[in-house]
Amino acid sequence: MALNSTRELDELKQKLLRMAAHAETTVRLAIQALVDRDDALALRVREEEAVLDQFEVQLDQQSIHLLTQAPAPADLRFIAVGMKISHDLERVGDEATTIAGRARALNREPLLQPRVDIPRMANLALQMLTDAIASFLDRDPGLARAVIPRDKEVDALNKHLNRELANGMVERPATITRALHLIVIAKSLERIADHATNIAEEVVYLCEGEDIRHPSERSSEAPPVPAAGPHPD
Numbered sequence: 014m015a016l017n018s019t020r021e022l023d024e025l026k027q028k029l030l031r032m033a034a035h036a037e038t039t040v041r042l043a044i045q046a047l048v049d050r051d052d053a054l055a056l057r058v059r060e061e062e063a064v065l066d067q068f069e070v071q072l073d074q075q076s077i078h079l080l081t082q083a084p085a086p087a088d089l090r091f092i093a094v095g096m097k098i099s100h101d102l103e104r105v106g107d108e109a110t111t112i113a114g115r116a117r118a119l120n121r122e123p124l125l126q127p128r129v130d131i132p133r134m135a136n137l138a139l140q141m142l143t144d145a146i147a148s149f150l151d152r153d154p155g156l157a158r159a160v161i162p163r164d165k166e167v168d169a170l171n172k173h174l175n176r177e178l179a180n181g182m183v184e185r186p187a188t189i190t191r192a193l194h195l196i197v198i199a200k201s202l203e204r205i206a207d208h209a210t211n212i213a214e215e216v217v218y219l220c221e222g223e224d225i226r227h228p229s230e231r232s233s234e235a236p237p238v239p240a241a242g243p244h245p246d
Contacts, residue, residue: 024074028072030149033146036105039106043113049160094213101212137163137206142212158213170199
């Protein structure tokens with residue numbers, strides 16, 4: 014790529030990293046708002062999520078502009094991966110907003126404490142996101158691969174919580190509204206873990222050229238992928 018395009022590619026990388034840090038902060042705020050029953054924090058999440066939306070729009074526009082400049086194969090892969098990651102980060106912000114909104118609703122009700130530890134589930138999902146972002150920052154496919162199996166633990170906690178709350182609603186109808194809020198929160202946490210998994214899979218593809226999203230569907234005759242692009246510092 015030309016010198017100007019190289020500078021634009023570096024700007025794209027830096028903006029993507031800022032978006033990633035912002036997404037992580039948004040999730041932390043939502044979880045803290047839930048745990049502390051803090052309406053003010055919950056309201057901040059919606060404001061922060063709007064910033065993520067702007068990041069995604071800007072990154073898409075910048076990426077499309079770079080694609081018109083016939084980038085080298087490795088740079089092309091980075092741009093494509095960057096667009097996918099920015100989409101996942103924007104969706105993470107959406108889920109954080111959902112958690113914050115349900116947290117505000119729960120603040121108006123007596124505390125309902127399920128046996129499944131929702132803060133633990135939240136911290137697992139957040140740690141997956143943190144590690145997925147770190148794997149992108151450090152170009153560490155090993156860390157990215159380590160993120161992926163942890164999604165099953167979050168899935169299992171979500172299923173357990175759903176069973177517990179469903180049984181509780183039958184036994185104590187007065188808890189139905191609060192239980193439904195908690196079910197939605199748990200589903201959002203599960204989706205945050207899913208987005209972290211997506212990011213980790215994209216990092217593996219970026220660094221190793223291997224698409225690990227659907228291993229049973231990949232052809233053993235697939236052509237080799239060019240070497241990875243520039244370090245996203």
